[in-house]
Amino acid sequence: MFDFSKNYFELFGLPVGFRLxxxxxxxxxxxxxxxxxxxxxxxxxxxxxxxxxxGATLVNEAFATLKxxxxxxxxxxxxxxxxxxxxxxxxxxxxxxxxxMELREALAAVSSAQDPRARLDALLDxxxxxxxxxxARLAVQxxxxxxxxxxxxxxxxxxxxxxxKLHAQAEAIEADLEEAI
Amino acid sequence: MAYSDxxxxxxxxxxxxxxxxxxxxxxxxxxxxxxxxxxxxRLQIQxxxxxxxEDAKFKTYGCGSxxxxxxxxxxxxxxxxxxxxxxxxxxxxxxELALPPVKVHCSVLAEDAIKAAIADYQSKQGTG
Numbered sequence: 001m002f003d004f005s006k007n008y009f010e011l012f013g014l015p016v017g018f019r020l021x022x023x024x025x026x027x028x029x030x031x032x033x034x035x036x037x038x039x040x041x042x043x044x045x046x047x048x049x050x051x052x053x054x055g056a057t058l059v060n061e062a063f064a065t066l067k068x069x070x071x072x073x074x075x076x077x078x079x080x081x082x083x084x085x086x087x088x089x090x091x092x093x094x095x096x097x098x099x100x101m102e103l104r105e106a107l108a109a110v111s112s113a114q115d116p117r118a119r120l121d122a123l124l125d126x127x128x129x130x131x132x133x134x135x136a137r138l139a140v141q142x143x144x145x146x147x148x149x150x151x152x153x154x155x156x157x158x159x160x161x162x163x164x165k166l167h168a169q170a171e172a173i174e175a176d177l178e179e180a181i
Numbered sequence: 182m183a184y185s186d187x188x189x190x191x192x193x194x195x196x197x198x199x200x201x202x203x204x205x206x207x208x209x210x211x212x213x214x215x216x217x218x219x220x221x222x223r224l225q226i227q228x229x230x231x232x233x234x235e236d237a238k239f240k241t242y243g244c245g246s247x248x249x250x251x252x253x254x255x256x257x258x259x260x261x262x263x264x265x266x267x268x269x270x271x272x273x274x275x276x277e278l279a280l281p282p283v284k285v286h287c288s289v290l291a292e293d294a295i296k297a298a299i300a301d302y303q304s305k306q307g308t309g
Binding site: 090091097098100101104157158159161162164165166 | 212213214215216217218219221223240242289290293297
């Protein structure tokens with residue numbers, strides 16, 4: 001059916017890199033889905049059915065990884081042999097962490113603001129801007145590909161994880177506010 | 182996942198939540214964060230002339246285990262010397278709170294936080 005040893009980029013026929021054409025990714029995803037869809041193997045032997053299921057799972061995993069900038073960056077680092085220990089690593093950047101703490105406090109205070117909606121929008125803008133900034137850095141660091149830059153990319157990825165958490169929290173508060181109206 | 186009674190107790194009635202003046206020379210601030218879960222923890226200690234921690238405050242944004250770990254730690258370090266506080270191991274916190282393996286990293290974060298706070302205090306004193 002297809003080669004299970006290919007990496008996700010090769011599987012989708014895309015160049016290995018952080019910058020990626022999302023329209024092309026989506027188009028290739030639809031094509032691959034058709035090739036491996038288990039419905040096409042309904043009448044086939046058990047071996048082919050199993051392979052098609054494995055293929056469909058792989059295609060879905062690959063798509064989910066490549067589509068999400070953070071997951072794509074983590075995958076690229078792994079491809080380039082940079083180890084990331086998800087459990088142990090503590091970010092060593094007090095200034096960044098202090099800012100995270102302040103933003104968490106600001107989010108917690110949204111509901112008691114004079115205009116909670118406006119306050120939340122301002123915070124969402126700020127967090128969105130920070131995410132964009134880190135993504136731009138990540139693109140440069142991964143493009144460069146030198147050992148120093150890859151190490152820096154690993155740290156940027158950690159910052160992205162904090163920012164995504166923050167953004168999810170802001171969205172949860174947004175949902176609460178809308179419910180209250 | 183089931184939290185132990187001790188975790189729930191600290192989570193519902195956290196001890197020593199708050200802030201100390203981070204610019205004061207007798208205050209050390211430790212900021213740590215775990216990227217995997219997005220938890221952030223601030224632990225502050227106020228140290229007297231004899232090198233004894235006379236007050237400790239924390240603020241943690243994270244799961245129940247992270248809050249309980251930092252809450253418990255502030256209770257433990259009060260009245261201890263810096264050298265004693267430095268010896269506290271994450272495994273002691275994890276044991277006391279009966280943290281499951283997937284939550285042990287929360288106690289690691291707390292240990293990192295007290296170490297960072299001590300280091301910050303000592304750098305302010307010029308002895309770090």
